[in-house]
Amino acid sequence: MIGGSKTPLQDTILLPERIGDLTGLGEFGMAGELIAMFIAAFIVGNLMLAMTGVAGPWAKRKITAAFTDRYAVNRVGPFGLLIIVADSVRLLGKELIIPENADRPAYDLAPIVVAGSAMLGFAVIPMGSGIHLADPEVGLAYVFAVAGIASVGLVMAGYSSANKYSMIGGLRAVAQNVAYEIPLVVTGMSVVIFAGTLQMSEIVAAQAETLITVGGLDIPMWYAFVNPFAFVLFLAANFAEIGRNPFDIPEAPTEIVAGYQTEYSSVYFVLIYLGEFLHIFLGGAIIATIFLGGPAGPGPAELGIVWFLVKIWAVFLLTQWLRSALPRVRIDQLIEIGWKGMLVLAFANLVLTAIIVGLLETDLALSMVIFA
Amino acid sequence: MNDWIAIGALALVGLLIPLAMMAVSYLLRPSVPETSKRATYESGEVPTGGTRIRFNIQYYMVALLFVVFDIETVLLFPWAVIYTDALAEYGLFYALGPMLLFVAILALGLAWAWRNGAVQWAKSPQQVGTEGNRP
Numbered sequence: 478m479i480g481g482s483k484t485p486l487q488d489t490i491l492l493p494e495r496i497g498d499l500t501g502l503g504e505f506g507m508a509g510e511l512i513a514m515f516i517a518a519f520i521v522g523n524l525m526l527a528m529t530g531v532a533g534p535w536a537k538r539k540i541t542a543a544f545t546d547r548y549a550v551n552r553v554g555p556f557g558l559l560i561i562v563a564d565s566v567r568l569l570g571k572e573l574i575i576p577e578n579a580d581r582p583a584y585d586l587a588p589i590v591v592a593g594s595a596m597l598g599f600a601v602i603p604m605g606s607g608i609h610l611a612d613p614e615v616g617l618a619y620v621f622a623v624a625g626i627a628s629v630g631l632v633m634a635g636y637s638s639a640n641k642y643s644m645i646g647g648l649r650a651v652a653q654n655v656a657y658e659i660p661l662v663v664t665g666m667s668v669v670i671f672a673g674t675l676q677m678s679e680i681v682a683a684q685a686e687t688l689i690t691v692g693g694l695d696i697p698m699w700y701a702f703v704n705p706f707a708f709v710l711f712l713a714a715n716f717a718e719i720g721r722n723p724f725d726i727p728e729a730p731t732e733i734v735a736g737y738q739t740e741y742s743s744v745y746f747v748l749i750y751l752g753e754f755l756h757i758f759l760g761g762a763i764i765a766t767i768f769l770g771g772p773a774g775p776g777p778a779e780l781g782i783v784w785f786l787v788k789i790w791a792v793f794l795l796t797q798w799l800r801s802a803l804p805r806v807r808i809d810q811l812i813e814i815g816w817k818g819m820l821v822l823a824f825a826n827l828v829l830t831a832i833i834v835g836l837l838e839t840d841l842a843l844s845m846v847i848f849a
Numbered sequence: 850m851n852d853w854i855a856i857g858a859l860a861l862v863g864l865l866i867p868l869a870m871m872a873v874s875y876l877l878r879p880s881v882p883e884t885s886k887r888a889t890y891e892s893g894e895v896p897t898g899g900t901r902i903r904f905n906i907q908y909y910m911v912a913l914l915f916v917v918f919d920i921e922t923v924l925l926f927p928w929a930v931i932y933t934d935a936l937a938e939y940g941l942f943y944a945l946g947p948m949l950l951f952v953a954i955l956a957l958g959l960a961w962a963w964r965n966g967a968v969q970w971a972k973s974p975q976q977v978g979t980e981g982n983r984p
Contacts, residue, residue, distance in 0.1 A: 511854070511858075517855065521862075522862040523866075566877075570878050572879050576889050577887040577889065578900070596862070597859060610855050610858075610859060611852035611855040612852055638900075651912070652911050655915040662922045666922070666929045743874055747870065747874075748871075812911060812970050813970065816914070820959070828949065832945065835936055
């Protein structure tokens with residue numbers, strides 16, 4: 478495994494290898510390895526799918542109901558959980574209505590692009606308990622790049638629907654993703670300065686050290702504690718990037734119906750919806766990995782996946798909280814917050830982090846002489 | 850190398866799951882074609898005009914700016930990775946100085962764009978006229 482044997486700190490066994498060992502597939506050479514990889518990819522893909530399945534029809538309604546002091550989905554099964562099954566059958570069984578002027582190949586491909594690209598990002602996320610599909614050295618750059626593909630899908634959806642609401646929604650989605658991509662990546666870069674690598678497993682390993690001990694309690698060196706300013710900035714940019722409140726203007730139901738998904742029905746709508754939820758969780762996974770220590774937590778290392786899920790569900794809960802609590806920004810405000818506020822703050826954060834790290838790392842007195 | 854094959858496997862799964870869902874839906878769903886059903890949705894009104902409409906120039910301006918800044922982030926990533934090592938080897942001045950200069954040039958560019966209104970949401974003359982009446 479290339480890049481897997483550099484430090485003793487990291488978990489060197491990735492999921493495909495583990496499955497290869499468990500099932501004995503690893504002994505069948507290249508073909509066996511490929512099958513093991515495919516099984517691993519299938520597990521990761523379906524794990525994320527199951528989560529979005531729970532989050533979409535059930536958790537979102539339950540959380541919103543709790544915020545607005547109502548009951549929701551409590552009829553079908555315990556806590557209404559079986560509504561997930563009922564909903565998926567209902568949605569898949571809906572008639573597919575394709576608008577008459579739709580630009581066909583693009584209209585059909587957009588849902589696949591949106592859903593598929595979101596799933597692709599999870600490949601490099603270390604989820605703990607050995608669930609880590611791949612660990613390339615450019616992990617963080619890869620995950621930002623893949624998360625960006627969804628914008629293409631949204632434009633395809635918006636343009637090919639031949640609907641004015643969709644068109645405006647698609648344009649807004651791009652303007653928003655474009656405005657907040659830079660603050661997101663630049664803030665992520667300030668973490669790379671601490672870690673000195675883009676490899677996800679190494680970024681997680683670097684956060685395992687102890688930052689400070691308060692009353693016998695070890696506070697780990699999670700980058701959210703090291704640089705809280707970057708953490709808040711990253712959270713805000715992430716909400717814009719995944720199009721959640723208060724930055725949900727690409728959908729903006731009270732302005733442009735449903736934005737780019739206005740003309741989508743049946744399974745196509747399910748896929749776009751699924752892609753959005755996958756993106757919320759992908760955003761949560763990136764935040765958990767680079768700011769919250771990934772799968773780290775109290776207890777044995779086998780509990781990693783539990784802590785990881787707790788962290789990304791915490792981010793999901795935060796998106797739903799903001800959804801209930803914050804009003805939507807206007808498009809002109811969005812552009813100005815992005816380009817005049819977030820961008821400047823992100824670069825200020827990067828430069829300040831670089832200077833502080835530089836002063837701490839090098840001889841303080843010597844650098845003072847150079848700067849004076 | 851293995852990493853990228855595994856990622857490719859996930860890409861395949863990411864493609865197969867939507868396709869499988871489409872196939873299941875194809876088997877389940879009814880098809881009751883009607884001509885008016887497929888009409889473009891415009892909140893119940895009879896749709897007017899095409900959708901290849903003229904839109905705000907601002908969407909184009911921010912896309913142009915994005916290209917510049919996105920390339921910048923690509924160029925900054927390698928620097929961020931080797932920064933701490935470079936500090937030990939070349940000292941603060943040579944590790945940080947060039948990057949500060951690079952960011953300063955871009956900040957100058959942003960300031961210029963800001964001054965020229967590229968990041969200000971473009972308003973039509975009517976909107977500018979009624980600006981004072983807005984809450």
